[in-house]
Amino acid sequence: MSIGHTLLGLLETGPRHGYDLKRAFDERFGHDRPLHYGQVYSTMSRLLKNGLVEVEGVEPGGGPERKRYAITEAGVTDVADWLAQPEKPEPYLQSTLYTKVVLALLTHRSAADILDTQRTEHLRLMRELTRRKQDGDLADQLICDHALFHLDADLRWLELTAARLGRLAEEIGA
Amino acid sequence: MSGALLSAEGLDKTYGRTPALAGVRFSIRAGEVVAVMGPSGSGKSTLLHCLAGIVRPDAGTVRYDGRELTALSDSARSALRRQDFGFVFQFGQLVPELSCLENVALPLRLNGERRKAAEAKARGWLERLEVEDVAGHRPGEVSGGQGQRVAVARALVTAPRVVFADEPTGALDSLNGERVMTLLTDAARETSAAVVLVTHEARVAAYSDREVVVRDGRIRDLAGVA
Numbered sequence: 001m002s003i004g005h006t007l008l009g010l011l012e013t014g015p016r017h018g019y020d021l022k023r024a025f026d027e028r029f030g031h032d033r034p035l036h037y038g039q040v041y042s043t044m045s046r047l048l049k050n051g052l053v054e055v056e057g058v059e060p061g062g063g064p065e066r067k068r069y070a071i072t073e074a075g076v077t078d079v080a081d082w083l084a085q086p087e088k089p090e091p092y093l094q095s096t097l098y099t100k101v102v103l104a105l106l107t108h109r110s111a112a113d114i115l116d117t118q119r120t121e122h123l124r125l126m127r128e129l130t131r132r133k134q135d136g137d138l139a140d141q142l143i144c145d146h147a148l149f150h151l152d153a154d155l156r157w158l159e160l161t162a163a164r165l166g167r168l169a170e171e172i173g174a
Numbered sequence: 175m176s177g178a179l180l181s182a183e184g185l186d187k188t189y190g191r192t193p194a195l196a197g198v199r200f201s202i203r204a205g206e207v208v209a210v211m212g213p214s215g216s217g218k219s220t221l222l223h224c225l226a227g228i229v230r231p232d233a234g235t236v237r238y239d240g241r242e243l244t245a246l247s248d249s250a251r252s253a254l255r256r257q258d259f260g261f262v263f264q265f266g267q268l269v270p271e272l273s274c275l276e277n278v279a280l281p282l283r284l285n286g287e288r289r290k291a292a293e294a295k296a297r298g299w300l301e302r303l304e305v306e307d308v309a310g311h312r313p314g315e316v317s318g319g320q321g322q323r324v325a326v327a328r329a330l331v332t333a334p335r336v337v338f339a340d341e342p343t344g345a346l347d348s349l350n351g352e353r354v355m356t357l358l359t360d361a362a363r364e365t366s367a368a369v370v371l372v373t374h375e376a377r378v379a380a381y382s383d384r385e386v387v388v389r390d391g392r393i394r395d396l397a398g399v400a
Contacts, residue, residue, distance in 0.1 A: 112394075120385075122376070123379060123380060123385055126376060126379075127381075130377075148380070151376070152376050156376075163213060
């Protein structure tokens, strides 16, 4: 999963401090793997350097200064491009797709389009494998079948998620 | 929609108070296999029935080979279904009293062909579908996979220009399902028949050239999304 894009997507819902960003990320997408502070700050300085975020304000505190980050126009475009791009079908794809779906709902984009775009990509690969299987020997058939069954499982997940978008939007308060 | 053999525009269909199709647009070219996907109850079978002239839509038009299907009389539509269209359903729907050979020859006999000629053609299709050994059996005496291959032979024997297949592998195991799909799509491509393939299974849809998704009676044409 792209942490940079995910943090950018969260920033699109409103400016935040680095600490708030980490908390929002952990709450929505961290599950059992929370982000390290170091990861958040190194990612933010990269995004800052690339002009995708800007510092909206700095609050002096007892410890280090607290920077409040805001997404730039270029950042919004970057999030939109990432969301619209289908993922390469591979194992454990769900965490990235789940992140994209949640961010699309939070930023009022079409989550159904993301799932449909991904479905198209999966089916494109399934067609390729089906053709390869039909032209190939038994070994080809078995190898392609293994991949096809996995892609099929992904597609079932996409279908089920599409059917539950309304409920998911309610639960995340989008 | 130039080049379309069969197309639909603005199709609406409601059953009681339940809308099954709402403003659906669809097209398919000769020799093309299009998968119609979507969850149960999304309207995909209703779409197939409207396209095949089995069900008359409440609004919208279906055009086949330059003719407006929706404007034809019931008898003209029945003739068209017999002569130009072939059908494969989830459960073969073979006539139980007839042998497999007679089942496959039946559409030709209904079109007025003589028994001998019709059965010769039917035998050729049974061979092609690899079920010539059950020609003399009745449908109740063959396996599900064999029965479905007989049903595919029956759908193709009239050399239809459009084949409508509604969950054709829904009752089969993976291996038989694959064989049926390979035989169906190979034969259709060879004869340049268009195939409207209704399925909720991605592995079956992978035999198509492209897919459309029906959700809540509306079509999402995925070629336009990616």
